[in-house]
Amino acid sequence: MRHARLFLTFTLFTAAAFSQAAARPSAKLTAEQRTAKYFDSIKNDPVRLRMFLQAMPKGGDLHNHITGAVYAESYIQWAVESDLCVDLKDKAIDDCKPGPDGAANPEQRPARAAYTDPSLYRELIDVMSMRNHAITFPHKPGHDHFFDTFLKFNRLVNERRGESLAELSRRAAAQNILYLELTSTWDLGVPLSVAEKVEKERAARRYIREPDLDLEDLRQQLLDAGLGAASKSAFLDHAEARKKEILKCGTPGADPGCNVVVRYEAEALRAFTPVQVFSMLVWAFEQNNADPRFVAINMxxxxxxxxxxxxxxxxxxxxxxxxKKYPKVNITLHAGELTLGLVPPEVLGTHVAKAIDQGHARRIGHGTDILYDPKARERMRAMAQKGIAVEISLSSSEGILGITGARHPLRQYLNAGVPVIICTDDEGVSRSDLTNEYLKAVLDQGLSYADLKRSSRNGVDFSFLAADDKQKVKTRLEQALREFESAY
Ligand SMILES: [Zn+2]
Structure with a gap:
């Protein structure tokens, strides 16, 4: 009996001592350290990692093209709702055109056929995205297929801008993303029709090409020809109103997507004539100048x-x-989205430097060819010093350029201290989302919890939000991070 009591006392004592010893180190850990510890225990497990990263608050997605972010299923739905057709040759959504003698057009099918014909439905999704790319299109390079997808749904992108904003906001809220900086052209018909008018005038005056372009004169001509008078906000007003209607914002049944803060970048397209490109750029700067919802220009x-x-x-x-004309307008530029073999070596490693030095870019999109810059190390160090961030989109770089794993310069950017923001680029085309981009950053690039948390914060810190708005989103993000980490 006495022995038994002694034994019991001993076991209770040792159990308590052991549990105290076990508790002591973890009791000293902060919530952040405990979260990082948990992260380290699951970082090779894609299933638990996805659940962890989906719940993790992600400050902002700063490189997100609206039209490429929409999933193909939505484009098909909108084509059906608008009674559009599919061109059978290239599977592009188009207006229905009558066949010979008013009969059915043998070169088209009504889009609604996709809802009764599973093979048409799946073909449309594959042609409008990277889904099954190497299988469905074994002889088409990812680069070509990726960029060709935009031609398939282009017919719908302007008239469904509000629906697109609703889709992206809803998806962001479901992943705990607080802020979206969405990039697109806005009312592209305006700068293109003005450019057409001006090109005709200038062709008549026999100067249209570089080096004859007098930008001062050309800008004035474009403003006078219509860019000055055109409404800079009407297109966006309409899109935002439609988004709010769809998400029921401001009502008791409001979708969580209403809480995602959204701002816009105005794009100019590069693959056009000099007058057209300049017209799109002037339009983008003018939109930024006129409407605070636009926070940057992009190319x-x-x-x-x-x-x-x-x-x-x-x-x-x-x-x-x-x-120089609009010094307050922020600039972010796609630059160096290139790799060896895609262009001659002389082109590689030049665009990032020019975008920063001449284009005044405060953020760089992709920057995957930085390693070919003879001064790559100095360039990255200078980016770090000047606080010029790089927007990294791993699925996009894989799909378009075939760059994966150690061949991606992400680790070098991090080592050089360049602020990195993990972004989606075109989540609909890539069949991805921001959570999946974070997942890839861990599984393929070995990023730590601290790296991801920094990227999440960079998504707000390096956004082009106005100072007071930025502070509000930062406060919300810190609160959300505290709540997230307190669960571990
Ligand atoms: Zn992009």
Whole structure:
């Protein structure tokens, strides 16, 4: 009996001592450290990692093209609702055109056929995205297929802008993303029709091409021809009103997507004539100048095609000129979305430097060819010093350029101290979302919890939100991070 009591006392004592010893180190850990510890225990498990990252508050997605972010299923639905057709040759959504003698057009099918014909439905999704790319299109490079998808749904992008905003906001809220900086052209018909008018006038006056472009004169001509008078906000007003209607914002049944803060970048397309590109740029700067919902300008389209390569310096000169006219307008530029083999080596490693030095870019989109810059190390160090961030989209770089794993310069950017923001680029085309981009950053690039948390914060810190709005989103993000980490 006595022995038994002694034994019991001993076991209770040792159990307590052991549990205290076990508790002591973890009791000292902060919530952040405990979260990082849990993260380290699941970082090779894609299933638990996805659940963790989906719940993790993600400050902002700063590189997100509205039209490429919408999923193909939505485009098909809108084509059906609008009674549009599918061109059978290239599977593009188009207006229905009558066949010979008013009979059915043998070159088209009504889009609604996709709802009764599963093979048409799946073909449309594959052609409008990277889904099954190498299987469905084994002989088409990812680069070509990726960029060709935009031609398939282009018919719908303007008239469904409000629906697109609703889809992206809803998806962001479901992943605990607080802020979206969405990029697109806005009312593209305005700068293109003005450019057409001006090109005719200038052709008549026999000067249209570089180096004859007098940007001062050309800007005035474009403003006078319609850019000055056109409404800078009407298109966005309409889209935002429709978004709020769909999400029931401001009502008791409001979708959580209503709480996602959204701002916009105005794009100019690179693969056009100099007058057209300049018209789109002036329009983008004018929109920023007129409406605070626009927070930056951007330039887009494949950097490897003839015109974007040939006119790159001219485009930077245009931006430099407009930067002096509109010094408060923020600039982010796709630059260096290139790799060896896609262009001659002489083109590689030049665009990022020019975008920063001549284009006044405060953020760089992709920057995957930085390693070919003879001064790559100094360039990255300078970016870190100046606080010029890089927007990294891993699925996009894989799909378009075939760059994966250690071949991506993400680790070098991090090592150099360049602020990195993990972004989606075109989540609909890539069949991804921001959570999946974070997941890839862990599984394929070995990013730590601290790296991801920094990227999440960078998504607000390096956004182009106005100072007071930025502070509000920062406060919300810190609160959300505290709540998230307190669960571990
Ligand atoms: Zn992009």
């Amino acid at each position: 887009v389209q494949p950097e490897d095609w003839y015109v974007p390569v040939h006119d790159y310096d001219l485009h930077m000169k245009m931006i430099d000129f407009l930067h």
